[in-house]
Amino acid sequence: MDIERLLKVLGDAEELELENVDILAEELELVMTSVPRPQLPVRVGYKDLSFEKPLEEFPGGVSVVRFGNTSQDGGTRSHSVFVGGEKTMPFYRFEAENPYNPVVAFDVFDMPIGLAKPVKIHYQEVMEDPAEWAKLCVDKYGADMVTIHLISTDPTIKDTPVSEAVKTVEEVLQAVKVPIIIGGSGNPDKDPEVLEKAAEAAEGERVMLNSASLNLDYKRVAKAAMDYGHVVLSWTQLDINDQKTLNRHLFGMGVQKEDMLIDPTTAALGYGLEYSFSIMERMRLAALKGDKDLQCPIASGTTNAWGAREAWMKESPVEGETWGDRMKRGPLWEAVSALSLALAGCDMFMMMCPTSVALFKEMISQLTGDPDMRPASTWLMGVGQ
């Protein structure tokens, strides 16, 4: 066929109907862009127009995951916490109301760790006692959940025996009544065993095991979650294809999407946050569009924001440069990271600094509520700061 001629003919067409045409090619791409004509001038004047809301309907959605069993379900938590269930992108309320708000889980460690000053001032009294630490997070800082990170079990740190780590988990479960998350040390050889034993000890409480990943024996972790009725966190490292692969393996083992969260890794603001942001955004859009591999709520280790030098350093290392008050700068670093990821689709935030959490939660309450507003024009009248 004379393509040139066909294109020329089609160039002026607005619409094309093909009748009695056999297409022999394996793949035929028809690119139909008609050149728009310049618009005619409109009559000068004000006309009341109406803005049509640009609604989209998504065929897919995100699973709802419940954390924590109360006495009704055979556990000892005071209440359950829910995440997920989205039908549209986060806070697109003109389109649909998503059922649950983002949740913050405070990080607690089973041994004292190095912390930046704006964080440390809140915890220095309790760092020797994880149960007290957890209690402080809930009672004083309003933690929705608590993560107990069993980092001392790492053979290169303290090599705490599994039996002792299990005791720590039990103490935390005693000390707080919110749902909890149990984290390993990140040591791929030891974590499966630590998490198995911890899962057993927490049977009936519906905790989350953090985590199943491609660099350890994730089957043992996932199986422990299934055997003892827990949620499992599927963790990968800034690679959406790895995340899909791991999720498929886990689903293949029988893990249900109501029992799983996905965590593609959080890079700090200024040090790759955009990767986490875009992967989460892509994952959430894919889930809404129907990608069954990704229809789980998303989790973030937001505390990683403190790895940025602008967050933890007292002052700029560059001579003559100032970064401003660290007690404000650091918390903002973590809070801005959390907010950005919440907008991208993240549901659960593992955070540390109470100031950051308060800033983040204030934004969430605005983004999910309907507070009164004063006229927007007031900013120009000198009202404000």
Add this chain to the structure above:
Amino acid sequence: MKRLGPLDLYRHLPKTNCGECGEKTCMAFASQIIERTVKLTDCPYLKGSHLEALIKMTSPAVRQVVFGKKSPVKIGGEDVLYRHELTYFNETAIAIDVDDRMTDDELLERVAYVTNFSHERIGQELTLQAVAIKNVSQDPAVFAECVQKVAAKTDKALIVCSFLPESLEAALSVCDDNPLLYAATKDTWEQVGGLAMKYDCPVVAFADNNLSELKSVVHALQSMGLKDIAVDPGIHPENLSATVNEFVEIRRVSMNEDDTMNCPIIGIPAACTNPMEEVMSAALMIDRFADLLIFHTTDMYAVLPVITLRQNIYTDPRRPVSVDAGLRTFGTPTKESPLLATTNFALTYYTVASDIESSGLNAYLLVFDTEGLGVEASVAGGQLDAYKAKEAIEKTQVKDVVSHKKIIIPGMAARISGELEQISGWEVLVGPRDSSGIPEFLNKRWN
């Protein structure tokens, strides 16, 4: 959604491959147009209504508006809703506000702040783009005097802000730098639009929490022949849900080829009553499509997270995540110079490299192939362990490059030091956890 490919455009080019545009072929020219590196007018054979039609066809989903003559600021011009769909083109411009009731000292201090602001971050210079001048006095003469003072002190672009057309007119009579006019409303569109026509300035349409009214104002301005229009749907620092939903709705209709509301969006975190909230609202707006922000707080603890987030979100996502692994040199190292190591995650590498460069050190840097992951992540994920580090040492034959057998690994990789020492036979020094500490570390630990 409007997303042209080179082929869509090629069909409408002369197809003679004459090369006069500077590209070898018309197809190459079409690709460069899509990449926005050349202009349609570079081809001398495109003329008249055909050219106009092609300009319209290739124009971005969100119109690009430019204000300021001396230091032009481009806002809008985006083609996608989400950055991963392609990339964003014009980063959110940031203006700092001043008002005509400020003392001269405060006014000029803030203007100087914007003018001189420069912050280097990972090889990029981050700046502020504009000064927004508020007509708090509501007095045209006072406003004009203030605008004049500001214009005399800075080459940065200006935004003149008043709901009184008389004030905007007074400002324009003393400033010929094509400032952005803020704002035309349902009641003032004709007067403000007239000023925009007369002085050839871009203009902001404003309606408070009413997108139908906003669209009507834009349409009225367009009916006068104005094209360079930005929109402010009204910022409510106490109800940012309204704000962000309106931003999303506006940006989504732009992607649906609406040719009234395809305007750049203005956000005003300066309306917040405290700096911490202001930073959070600015972050929200940068993440959700704002093209221009008016910001108030000038303390670095507040500005730094905002410009850093902007740098992140506006990074081209098509840029590779990793750099090539291997041995790099900095300065003019000798056989005795220190050997440092890091990962091939682009951000980690550039951070370390800029720290070494800025301190003027002579050193070697061994870049491990960690599959594009940072130090902490690759140690956690096993992409960096003692065996892989040893392999890199051997593969690069660094033993022939330096006379010592000492390697400094990142503090975050401390976990692998013992094993690496055992299997490689090299002395392994655990360096600082943050590469900004390298000069001090070398001072203390490297003879």
